[in-house]
Amino acid sequence: DVKVTQSSRYLVKRTGEKVFLECVQDMDHENMFWYRQDPGLGLRLIYFSYDVKMKEKGDIPEGYSVSREKKERFSLILESASTNQTSMYLCASSLIGGMNPFFGSGTQLSVL
Amino acid sequence: GQQLNQSPQSMFIQEGEDVSMNCTSSSIFNTWLWYKQDPGEGPVLLIALYKAGELTSNGRLTAQFGITRKDSFLNISASIPSDVGIYFCAATNAGGTSYGKLTFGQGTILTVHP
Numbered sequence: 001d002v003k004v005t006q007s008s009r010y011l012v013k014r015t016g017e018k019v020f021l022e023c024v025q026d027m028d029h030e031n032m033f034w035y036r037q038d039p040g041l042g043l044r045l046i047y048f049s050y051d052v053k054m055k056e057k058g059d060i061p062e063g064y065s066v067s068r069e070k071k072e073r074f075s076l077i078l079e080s081a082s083t084n085q086t087s088m089y090l091c092a093s094s095l096i097g098g099m100n101p102f103f104g105s106g107t108q109l110s111v112l
Numbered sequence: 113g114q115q116l117n118q119s120p121q122s123m124f125i126q127e128g129e130d131v132s133m134n135c136t137s138s139s140i141f142n143t144w145l146w147y148k149q150d151p152g153e154g155p156v157l158l159i160a161l162y163k164a165g166e167l168t169s170n171g172r173l174t175a176q177f178g179i180t181r182k183d184s185f186l187n188i189s190a191s192i193p194s195d196v197g198i199y200f201c202a203a204t205n206a207g208g209t210s211y212g213k214l215t216f217g218q219g220t221i222l223t224v225h226p
Contacts (some may be wrong), residue, residue: 004154009139017149031212033212033213035216037129039216040121040219041115041218042115042116042200042216042217042218042219043155043200043202043214043216043218045213045214058193058213063226074217090154090155092154094212097206097212098212099143099160099206099212100145100157100160100164100212101212102216103154103155103156104154104155105152105153105154106152106153
């Protein structure tokens with residue numbers, strides 16, 4: 001069974017902390033994505049990666065960075081967390097040219 | 113970045129009723145997708161549409177890819193309590209440098225009363 005695993009379901013951090021959200025996929029997918037989900041706004045793309053060490057900005061990259069050192073792992077980094085980054089974060093992966101990304105269960109991040 | 117305009121934002125229906133939701137865009141896309149998200153889970157693909165005018169069914173779900181390539185709709189017939197969740201439309205332009213990036217609608221929250 002295909003799997004995208006996000007390391008934490010719930011995370012509570014303080015303003016100014018550095019936060020790491022980890023995502024691992026076991027499907028040997030080339031593409032990996034980080035989305036942010038907010039009520040009434042749907043899912044918005046933060047960053048994506050189409051290969052190891054490659055990354056591209058999505059629609060809302062400000063305040064975030066990413067790291068992809070291995071094909072199966074894609075990390076989202078909040079350098080200095082702020083309250084407006086309180087949100088649900090969803091990781092996804094897909095095959096190169098694939099139009100159907102598989103999503104993880106999400107990490108609900110609260111920044112206090 | 114652009115988003116798709118999805119409506120309605122929420123629906124409260126009785127079990128057994130049919131449901132209809134739609135999505136529009138100011139841009140053309142060559143692939144439309146419909147996802148469902150259960151509470152505490154990530155979105156799961158329900159139906160994928162790859163051709164303008166295409167009508168596709170998956171059990172009680174039917175979706176269509178608009179002929180203008182700027183819209184899509186999803187119908188659910190004879191709703192049941194487990195249909196509860198958030199439904200998202202998504203679209204992309206397959207091929208080239210799209211890398212499978214999806215643009216999402218705002219979501220439709222569906223509540224089904226037994």
